[in-house]
Amino acid sequence: GAVVSQHPSWVICKSGTSVKIECRSLDFQATTMFWYRQFPKQSLMLMATSNEGSKATYEQGVEKDKFLINHASLTLSTLTVTSAHPEDSSFYICSARLSTGNTEAFFGQGTRLTVV
Amino acid sequence: SQQGEEDPQALSIQEGENATMNCSYKTSINNLQWYRQNSGRGLVHLILIRSNEREKHSGRLRVTLDTSKKSSSLLITASRAADTASYFCATARLTGNQFYFGTGTSLTVIP
Numbered sequence: 001g002a003v004v005s006q007h008p009s010w011v012i013c014k015s016g017t018s019v020k021i022e023c024r025s026l027d028f029q030a031t032t033m034f035w036y037r038q039f040p041k042q043s044l045m046l047m048a049t050s051n052e053g054s055k056a057t058y059e060q061g062v063e064k065d066k067f068l069i070n071h072a073s074l075t076l077s078t079l080t081v082t083s084a085h086p087e088d089s090s091f092y093i094c095s096a097r098l099s100t101g102n103t104e105a106f107f108g109q110g111t112r113l114t115v116v
Numbered sequence: 117s118q119q120g121e122e123d124p125q126a127l128s129i130q131e132g133e134n135a136t137m138n139c140s141y142k143t144s145i146n147n148l149q150w151y152r153q154n155s156g157r158g159l160v161h162l163i164l165i166r167s168n169e170r171e172k173h174s175g176r177l178r179v180t181l182d183t184s185k186k187s188s189s190l191l192i193t194a195s196r197a198a199d200t201a202s203y204f205c206a207t208a209r210l211t212g213n214q215f216y217f218g219t220g221t222s223l224t225v226i227p
Binding site (some may be wrong): 044 | 158
């Protein structure tokens with residue numbers, strides 16, 4: 001299957017700092033990528049849909065200014081957690097689909113963010 | 117969850133037994149997919165079933181879909197200890213490109 005690479009795998013940062021997470025589709029072009037957040041022992045919550053060359057679409061309740069998404073190319077989307085706080089500590093996962101419709105989604109390995 | 121519920125939330129079985137997990141969703145869908153997640157790791161795609169399909173098989177996996185009831189089931193036959201993981205259903209809606217997950221089932225297979 002297609003490969004989606006996420007970096008870093010884990011990161012620890014201080015409160016008030018910003019953290020950038022990268023999501024790359026290695027062997028295919030992804031016009032759309034998705035960012036999810038997962039708390040321990042819970043499901044994945046879709047945060048936003050990242051569209052190449054345009055603004056991301058955020059789910060209800062997700063702060064746009066808090067979670068900045070940039071999808072500058074067909075193979076790279078980034079999520080920046082700005083002014084991170086301990087409550088932002090979570091597992092962040094990106095995914096990409098080859099196209100719309102009846103296709104599976106491919107997921108990155110996830111990024112464990114811990115804000116201290 | 118954003119899309120639906122899964123039951124049971126947790127399931128513990130002996131190796132060799134079958135495991136059945138159910139997923140219900142809220143909106144009309146394009147397709148439904150099942151994923152597996154080992155603790156603290158990314159997701160692995162298991163199987164996709166389209167809205168016009170009712171049943172699909174892949175190895176020891178059997179998935180059913182009932183669009184009238186907005187529900188799906190995942191059956192793992194002859195379970196192995198290595199099947200221990202969390203299993204999530206995810207749906208692609210008819211409109212938009214979003215992809216939403218159910219609450220998940222934590223499966224433990226006891227050797």
